[in-house]
Every structure is written in C-alpha cells, then in structure tokens.
Amino acid sequence: MASGGRTRILILGGGFGGVYTAMELERLFKKDPSVEIGLVSKDNYLVFQPMLPEVISGSIGILDVITPIRRLCPRTNLYTRTVESIDVKNKVVTMSSGFRPRPYVLEYDHLVIGLGNQTSFTGQPGLAENALPFKYLGDALVLRNHLIHALEEADIEREAEVRRALLTFVVAGGGFSGVEAIAELNDFVREASHHFRNIDRNEIKTVLLHAGDVILPELPKTLAEFAQNLLRKRGVDIRLNTRLAGATAETALLAGGERIPTKTIVSTVPSAPHAIVAALPFKMERGRIVANEFLEVPDFPGHWALGDCAIVPDVTNAGQPCPPTAQHALRQGTRLARNIAATMGRGQKQRFEFKTLGKLAGLGHRSAVAEILGLKLSGVLAWFMWRVIYLMKLPGLDRKIRVATDWFLDLLLPADIVQLKVDRGAGIARQHYEANEVVFREGDKGDRLYVVVNGNVQIVSEKPGQAPVFIAELGAGDCFGEMALVSDQPRNATARTAGAVDVLTVDREAFHQLFAHLPPLRNLFQQLIAQRMKGSNGGDKK
C-alpha cells in the first residue's frame, strides 16, 4: 500500500465490467478514506449497448441510452482519457493528454483491466475507408446521419444507377448486433422514405450478409428461423453463407467476387483484441488475458482482468470461457471488487460463478426473439419482455424515466428525419478502389489531390464524340488531380484504376493550406504542373 498508507485501485475501461467494479468498491469502502478509486474511460458515460440500435431509428433519444459514469460512481476519480501504456513492473499507467500535450501518469496498487476489444478491419481492403462500424454511440449517430444523407441524395439524384446504389443498404454479420442493426435500419429507411417525394419505395434494398447457414447462431434454431422469416417478410434480403470481402466508395465486394453497388455498408463483425492489452506480459489467448476464476491475473499480484478483454473460466460450464456479454461483465465487476476487498482483509475471496439468464434480440416494430431461463419466446410477447427487462437493467432512475417517455412518444409521433451534420474538418484520408473503377471523371469538380499508395492509375481523356486518348499511367508515390485544384477548373481528364489501388487524398482546403505555407511543397507542385502542361501540349505522357 504505497502512497502513505493509501491503497490506490485503478480501473481501466468504462464498460459494464469497469463501472460495476467501481460501484461495488464504493459501496465496500464507503467510509474508508484510505482507499482511492480511479477509473480511466475514453467516454464519460456508460453505453447501454442493447439499446444502441434504437438510436438509428430515433425511437430512443440520443442521450438516453447512455448514463454519466460520474453519477453512477460519485466517489471515483474519473479520468476521461484513453490509456496509452501500462507498465506492470513499475505499476504505472500513462494516459493520453488533454488540452495540452503533456504526459499524464497514474500509479496504482491494484489494476483492474476491463478495456474490451476494438473495431478492426485489417485484412479486408477498403473496409476501414468505407464500412461503418457499429459498436459505440458515435457509430450509431454517424450511421443514422449517413442513412438520412443517402435518402436526401437519392431524392434528387437524376441517374437511375446512382440512385439505386444510394437506396441499397448492406449490413455484414448475422449475430445479435447485426440482426438488431438491420431490423432498425430497415424499419427506419422504409418509414422515413415516405417523407421523400421522389423516392420510389420499390427501389429500396436492404441486405444482410451472414457467413453461416442461419442467422443468430447463439439462439435455438427455431427462434433464429422465426427472426429470419420475419425480417424477410419486412423486405430484408438475407444472404446466407455469404461473406463481405472488401469495399470501395461505390460497392460492397462479396467473397465470391460479386459486387453490390451501394453507398452504405455497416460491419458489425470485426472486433480485434485491444492493442494495449495484447502487448501485456501476461499469459494470453488470442489477444485476451487469461484470468483465473477469481478474476486475478496469475503470477502478477495486484492485477485483475474482466469482461471482453479477459478469458475467465465459467465454473458453471466445465471451465469454458465466459461468453462476452454485458450480464457476465457486470457480475464479474461486482465479484472482482469483493475479491480486491478480500485481499485487504475484508471477507473471503470467491470464485466467479454465474449462469446466463437469457438471450434477447430485438427485431424492431414490436417484435423480438428471446430465450429466458430455458423458455423460448418470439413476437410481441418477446418484444414486451425485451423492453421490460432492459428498462429494469438500464442504470439510473432518470434514464429509466427518459427511455420510458421516449418509447411512449415513439408510439404516437412520426419518425424523425433531421440530419445532424458534424464537420469532419479539413482532411487527409485514404481510399481503396478495385480494378476498373473511376476515381474521377472529366468535367467533375476538382475537390481533392490524390497520391498513389499502391497499384496503378490511368489518366485518360474522354472528350464526347472522340475516341479515348491515353495520357499517362501512374504508380506508387505519384500525384494526380492537382491541376484542377490549382486552376479551379473542372477535371480535364478521367482517372481510372488499372487493378486494385489505394490512394491518399488531400482535400482542397488542406492542399491550399499546405501549398500556400510550405514553400518546398509549392515548388514541387509548380514543377509538376509545368511538366504536365508541357507534356499535354506535346502529347507526351503524365
């Protein structure tokens, strides 16, 4: 107990595991000023994941699915930061910086690691650039705005092909979160489309991609099939044994090679181990910390792990790992807090023991499937159970009241279609193209500069009524598109990919800022442009 007789317990991660650990520690050490509790969380709220899909359709208010952590654990020091490194030897955690770039370090006696997992699109080309993840509250908001944006654009789009792509919505992953997401998405776009006078509702396509034979593999087959039939009846195209292999700005690429033209790809599949957890010197299994049944990290006294970033043996199930659910994480938190107290002489250390109560999946529009204490339910009754159970579990009385009010109003009032745009700022971004895609077309606005990262791009002139003229082929490290940015004229040629291509794009504002204030960069581009002008006069390459 290092710092002057005080015991410093530091919890990493503001999910159910971390927050419930803090809540129980506060209860156990209510009158003990010698115990200091700290919690590091990248957000200052706890997200109630099961209600996240309802944010898409707006049937729950944006702020109502989340609870401020400060209100749940008022005696805990909350650090709204991200964890940058953990030094288990010196018992020190370094966090990201706030308004000023200074390192911020915390020492601990006990460390509780509940960092969960991370979204990762590694190995699937174009997904990081084009797929929308669906894990955090921010993701749900971004998705909602994106859906409304696609409807807005479809309403005024004059090319039928582009309009159909705008009205095609693809969700990858038929597990709980994918099914709940497609259900709410499908309800929302179909209901909202009534407000768009030029949208033909027959053109709307919603697609669920699932790698297995039947969706919701966690549930009994009869329930899964009920869900499958219901979603199909509501217009969802469920593609079984189908995997998302990649994406571009224009298409979803399926594993067999098929391309679905779309501007909306939601991926609920990819969760990778947390990078900082994976780097720890503990015994790991597939990037997760192997904890014992007391939630301790063996051989590292004072270190504890729980939730999705840990493998905790389930003593009710022959020591198999506990499933990664909220109901397990929050009970692990309570147990873990008591076991820490036990090491400080309060009570006995006990094994974590808990049997899954049930599984629920909401299907939108007053329907759900559920297996509760062995009972199988589907339809309206399951939906009602779903609402009652989750409302009870939602932490905080004020949230319960707010969500109940939202649900009540949602039964009476029409769906909301306001699009809350949030500026993405000036930017540098990456983009992925497959073979034979158009990067930009002659006559388009010159809104960004491109740098080839890998692959080859062909620049071609396609004047109407004339045969296309090949101008240049560009490779890694080459720039293109700078001409239209500098001259403020439309694109004077078309850029087309030869094979799969990755590019870096620099938007107009970022380009002009860099161009104006970095003289060496200005010289570089002036030379490049002079060269190309000469080239195009003489009919030369590049």
Place this chain on the structure above:
Amino acid sequence: MASGGRTRILILGGGFGGVYTAMELERLFKKDPSVEIGLVSKDNYLVFQPMLPEVISGSIGILDVITPIRRLCPRTNLYTRTVESIDVKNKVVTMSSGFRPRPYVLEYDHLVIGLGNQTSFTGQPGLAENALPFKYLGDALVLRNHLIHALEEADIEREAEVRRALLTFVVAGGGFSGVEAIAELNDFVREASHHFRNIDRNEIKTVLLHAGDVILPELPKTLAEFAQNLLRKRGVDIRLNTRLAGATAETALLAGGERIPTKTIVSTVPSAPHAIVAALPFKMERGRIVANEFLEVPDFPGHWALGDCAIVPDVTNAGQPCPPTAQHALRQGTRLARNIAATMGRGQKQRFEFKTLGKLAGLGHRSAVAEILGLKLSGVLAWFMWRVIYLMKLPGLDRKIRVATDWFLDLLLPADIVQLKVDRGAGIARQHYEANEVVFREGDKGDRLYVVVNGNVQIVSEKPGQAPVFIAELGAGDCFGEMALVSDQPRNATARTAGAVDVLTVDREAFHQLFAHLPPLRNLFQQLIAQRMKGSNGGDKK
C-alpha cells in the same frame, strides 16, 4: 414560364423566410401541378433559434429544437446542399456536390433569396481558431461538449493556473443571443460541477463582455437592468464597455490589452453578409440586397429577397429597414409567396406590413425579460410567457409535444453531463499566438508539426537547473516540431513566440500519411532533420 408551361420557383435558404415562403406557396398552388417549388437548404431542418441556448444545458433534447423541412413542406423539392453560385442573367443556380463531385445545376423562373448571414471572425486575430460561434445547432452541440470537456479536464488538472483557466468561461456580446447563452452556460456549468468531486465551485468564473453601457440594448433600460442584476446575482461577471479583440488557445484578449486566461470563448457578435449574396449584381447596402416593399429586387424581374440577407423597408416605421428577427422573416415569407402568386394572376401584389409583437430574452432558471405589445415583464411571469409563446410558435405538433415533455422532465430530473465526442478526423489546422506564448514545452508529447505562416518563433532549450540556451529563430515558411514526430520522442526543446504569430499545424496522423506516401516531402524532411541534428551537435542555429 420556361420549361413546358411549368413555372419553377426556387427558394434559397432554409430559415424561417425560405420555409414559410415554401409553405405558403404549397397552400396557394395546392392543386396546380404547373408550379414546381424547390428549396435549397444546407440542413434538412429548420432551427428554432430561440430555443438553441437550452440545448447547451440539455433542458431541451438535441433534436427537439429543429423541425424537418420535408414535413413542413411535403410538396417542395428539397435540395440539402449549399448554394455555390447564382447566375441571375441566365436564371441558373449551381449547388455543391453530394457523394460524387459532380456539378448540380437548377434553372428557375422565380428566385427567392433568403440566405441569411454568415459567421465571420475577420479582423480579430485568433478568433476563427479559438472562439466558438453560436448560431447553428451544430454550434450549440459543440459548445455543450466543450463545456463538459473543460469540466472533465479541470477535475483532474494538477496545476492550479491551468485549472483556473479551464474553469473560466467567456461569452462576447451582450445582445439577445449572448445574454441567453451566458445565462444557460452559467446555470449549466454551476449545476454540472456538483458531479465533479475535485472541482472547487468558487473557482468557476463566467464572464460576459459587452461593448455598450448596458446589456440587451434592444430592450427598455429597466428590463435590461433587471437582466443585468439577475445575471450578476447568479455569479456572472458582466464587463461593460469591453470588447473582445482576439484570442489564443490560452487567453481571451480584450481591446485594452488585458488578457483573461481561458479555454472557452463564445462569440455571438460576428455576422457578416453572405458571400454569395454580396457578389450579386443587385443594389446592395452593407452586403444586403435592397428589396422594395413588395420584397422584389428592383430591375430584376423574377428575383425576390427576404430575411436577414435583405433590406426591406418597414412601412410601419417610416421606411426604416425591418429588424432581422424571425417574426419578420416568416411573415415576409408568407407575403412574398402571395406576391409571386399575384404576378401569375392570383390576387393583388401587396406591401409587406408588420409591427413587431414583442421581444423576449430567456435568462435561464425560470426567469426572463419581455416586452410584449408595449407591456414590460420580468421574472417568473416573463419566463412562463416565454415558454408558452415559443411553444405555440414552434412549428409542428410533434415538436410541441416533445419540447413540452422535455421541459416537464427537466423540472424533475438532474442535468445531463454526458459528452458526445465527435471525431474531427486527421487534420491540418491554423493557430494564432500572441507575444511570448509557449507553443510547446520541452518534454511535451510531439503530437504535431508546425509551419510558420507569419511572425517569429524562438526555439530554446530549457534543461532544469541550467540557463536557457537559444537554439534558433524561425520565420514564415519554416517548419518546426518535426523531430519529435519522426522520432516518437518527447519535445527536445521549447518553442516560444517572439511577437504575434500564426502557424499551420499538421497532426501526427496527417504528417505520417503525407510523409510515407509523398516521396518529395519525405526527402525534404529528411534533409531538414539531418541539418538540424548536425546543427544541434555543433551548437549551431536551427
């Protein structure tokens, strides 16, 4: 009546003026398919400005102060785009592009211009980079998140000076919107601070800067003084005859030279003429279109103007310009629609005639000041009037119900303190410094590269226990800070401004993307770094 007997009426701007024009046109031409109504608005919703300040404190739900335009005018084609240019000779409007960078052009027979004004910080150094505007819904959200972020940081800040700056909140401008903003901000930070266990409430400072002798110059002096005393009693430091002259990331600069250390500056003052409006070939006055009493643009048949971007003579007030209020704009919209109908043979053109009904300013916490039909009200009664009147004026029954519910819940439930972070993306940004400010300190994390735009920056080594060593002075076009980015080490020197300085900053991710994929840029930085390494070994400059 160009396109095949159809009359195309195009409205620019989705504020009260534009939306009420569309609503009245729909009513007048309900059964006339030969009239086509189009509305271009950058957002797909109408913001109810008077309720915007309540979004700060969260007493109204984020989405409830806005109404979807599609629901108000279902027969209008809504283009959720920004206007890029107006060609009044050829009667053509060009809009920004959507998912793809293609130009989008609309032709018209009648053009209604209601584009309002724009936020502009020209002439006040550092305001564009550091002041938060307060005009759109997005602004209110950003401000709310910023306030919570400042409280979060203050709660864990170890340096007293930095903590006091984090707890100082400055609003510039004592007109309606500044007063309502400071009232809600003051209530919110003081109430929310109860949830932050390490914040000393005596350290919270809220400041209102006002250029005149008394705030709310639009109201009778007795009411203004009532508001002033009330705000002071609640802890607001009102600085009269004081102007905001500029800002840096660390301070608000007052006109006399005083600096207030703060991380939060809200500016409600600056609205400049809309750039696209100011460029029109019409008769203008201070960037606004001079319209006649029929809301026509003289000498340009088929062109109309209303709202804040127009000067419309107030026939009830000896032809003085109408004040820029919502109550005028929406009535101008209705009149304008009828006058367009008159040019098409329906009824008679009439002058715009309307006498201000009243003026209201909310002061938070169940208080307000109001002058209604000559009656002066203040306190709870004015507050109650405020709520009843605005609830009646809020367009859409569903919004009325939602806001009434919000208000009711707000009386019962505690203030919300969740911070909805929204990624700003990789970026290039500008920053302003005054003389003798620290850009970064030795030992700070190297999180960005700097390019000097103007002014001079000194690089100094300040090892503890040693005299500071001058390393280099940099000027326009010079880079600094690249060393820590490339080596991933903390800053090895301190950068300090000599006089006022503007810089361009490139964050770590943007820098590495550019560095990795633009070979000429990589060469440039490698040379620069090699040079500086040599320099620092030999004790030389730069």
